[in-house]
Amino acid sequence: MSESRPIALDAMGGDHAPHEIVAGAVHAVRERGLPVVLVGSPRVLYEALADHDATKEIPIVRAEEALAMDEGALASLRRPRSSIAVACHLVRRGDAAAVVSAGSTAGVVATGRLRLKGQQGVLRPAIAVALPTLPSPTVLVDAGANAEAKPEMLLQFAHLGAIYAELAHGVHDPKVGLLTIGSEAEKGNKVVKRAHELLQAGSGLHFAGNVEGHDLLTGKVDVITSDGFTGNVALKTMEGAVRYAFTELREAIEDSRIARLGAALQRSRIRELRRRLDAEAYGGAVLLGLNGTVVIAHGASKAQGISAACRLAADLAAAGVVPAIGERMAATGRSHRLW
C-alpha cells in the first residue's frame, strides 16, 4: 500500500460543509503534510480553495450530489453519485488511501457498505471510537452502526476493536471488556450473556470480563465491545455529561466574583483539558470491516476536527488495518474453536 495515495475527503458532508471541510483539507496538507483530494461540487470547492490560495495544492474530484445531514441509509441508494459514494469509489479503485466524511453517520455507513462492501468473514462492519483515556485510548466498538447485534457479532466487534487498539495505539494483547450492567458473568440481556460465553471460550482474545458504563473512561480495558444501540447511547451520554460538567463548572466559577482571579489563571488549563475531551480532537469514528478505511468525523467538525480525521485515516491506512482485519477473519473463520 503506497503511502503517497491521498485521503478522499467528502467535502459536502457535515454541518459546516463545505467551508470548514475545505479549511480542514488545507490544514491537513500544509500543517500535517498529508495529501488530500476534495470530493464534491467543483465550482463551490474551487471558490472555497481560492479563499485559501490553495487551488493548486488540492485537487478536486467531481460529485454533483450530496447526502443531506438528515438523510439516512436509504438516500445512499438513491444517490449513487453522492460525494461520499464517489469518495468510496476512489478508495475502491485504489486511487485514494482512505475516506473521510463528516456526513450523517447512517448515510456514511450505508454508502460505505454499498460501495466498499464488507470484508470477507465480517458479519457486520462496525464503528470504533477511541475514548480519551490515559495512557492509551479505550476503543469502543460498535458505537452505532448496528442497532441490533447477535452474540457472534459482539465477539467479532471485540476482534475488530483489538486490531484497532494494536495497530493504532500500539497496545500489545489488548484487554477486552463486554459492556453490560454488572460485573458478574450472568449480568445483562440474553445477547450479552451469550456473548460473554463466546468471549470466554477461547476466543483468542484477552477477555477481561464485563465492564459497566462507568468504565468507559477509567482505562480499565483497551477495548469495549457492545451492540451499536447501547454503544451509541453510551458514547453520546459520555459526551453530553462531560460537556455538562464543564458548563456547570464555568458557571460556578463565574458566579463568584472573588473567584474571577483564579478563573483567569486557570482558564488555559481548563481549555486544554476540554480540548482533550473534545470528540473533534481525537479525529472521529472509524468504520471497521470494509474493504477500505473510512473515518467518520463528527458532524459538527470544524477545520481542526477534519484535519485530525485526515491524520487518523492516513495513519490507519498506513498501519494496514484493513489487511490485518482480513487476516484475523481468515484465522478465526478457519478455527472452530474460535467461532
Add this chain to the structure above:
Amino acid sequence: MSESRPIALDAMGGDHAPHEIVAGAVHAVRERGLPVVLVGSPRVLYEALADHDATKEIPIVRAEEALAMDEGALASLRRPRSSIAVACHLVRRGDAAAVVSAGSTAGVVATGRLRLKGQQGVLRPAIAVALPTLPSPTVLVDAGANAEAKPEMLLQFAHLGAIYAELAHGVHDPKVGLLTIGSEAEKGNKVVKRAHELLQAGSGLHFAGNVEGHDLLTGKVDVITSDGFTGNVALKTMEGAVRYAFTELREAIEDSRIARLGAALQRSRIRELRRRLDAEAYGGAVLLGLNGTVVIAHGASKAQGISAACRLAADLAAAGVVPAIGERMAATGRSHRLW
C-alpha cells in the same frame, strides 16, 4: 395513608452497613424529623445506636439474615428473613410507609417483587432515577430492573416516570422522551421503533419524540423511557463521565502552581457543584410499580445519602405514588386507545 408511619430502613444492606446506615437513620430522625425503624441484627444495631446515644429514639426490628452486596436475585428466594425482606414485610403489613435499602440492586428488586408484588396492571416494576437537571430533574425509567423490555413495557415505563415527575417534582403534563440513537422516528432497534409508535398513538402522554444520550442532562424532557439495560449503561456512563471530568479538572488545577490561589478560592463552589451531581445527594433510585414504595440508595451511600433516601421515600409515600400508579394502570388498562 398516615404520615406518622416510619420508614423501614434495611440496616444491613450497602457497602458501609451497618454503621453508616445507622448514622443515616440518626440524621434522618434528628435533622429531618422523619420516623425510622432499623431492620437487621438487634445486637449489632443496638451497639451502633448506642454510639449515637440513640437507642431510645430509633426502634429495631429483628432480621438475622442479610443479602450480601454481591448476591443477586436468587438469594432473595433463599433468604425469606433477610433484612430487606423483613423491611418489605413491614410495608406490606402497613406498619411502615416505605422501604429504604442500600443493598444490591438485583437483590432489592427481586425481594421487592417477591414480598410486595407488582401492582395490578403493571407489566414489570421499573427503577426510576431523578437526573440532576435544572430547573427540575429528568426522570430516567428503567434504570436497571429489566434487562430486556418489550415495546409495551417502554410505554408503561413512560407512564410510571410521568407519575413520578408529577408527584415528586410537581411537573404538570411532563414531556416524555424515548431513549434511542437518533431523533428521527425510525432510528433505533426494533423494540424502540415499535415503542415510538405506541407512544405516538394516543398514549395520553405528552410524547416529545426520541432523545439521545446527550439529552440525559439537558432537561429537554421531564421523563426518559428506556429498557433497563440501556438505561443502566447510560446512567453509569453519565456518573462515570462526570466523575472523570471533575478528577481531570482537579488535576489540571493542582498541576499549575500559580493556579493554587484561584483553586483555593473556588474549592467550595466546586464542592457544591459536585455535591449536586453526586448520586447520593438526590436520594437514590425508586422502584416503581410495587404495592409499596421502595427506594434503593446507592450501594456506597454514607450517612448523608441514607438520610436523603429516607427523605425521598417519605415524600413519595406522602405524595401517594403507589395509589396514583394504581389509578393510572386502571385507566390505561380500560382504554383500548391507550394500549
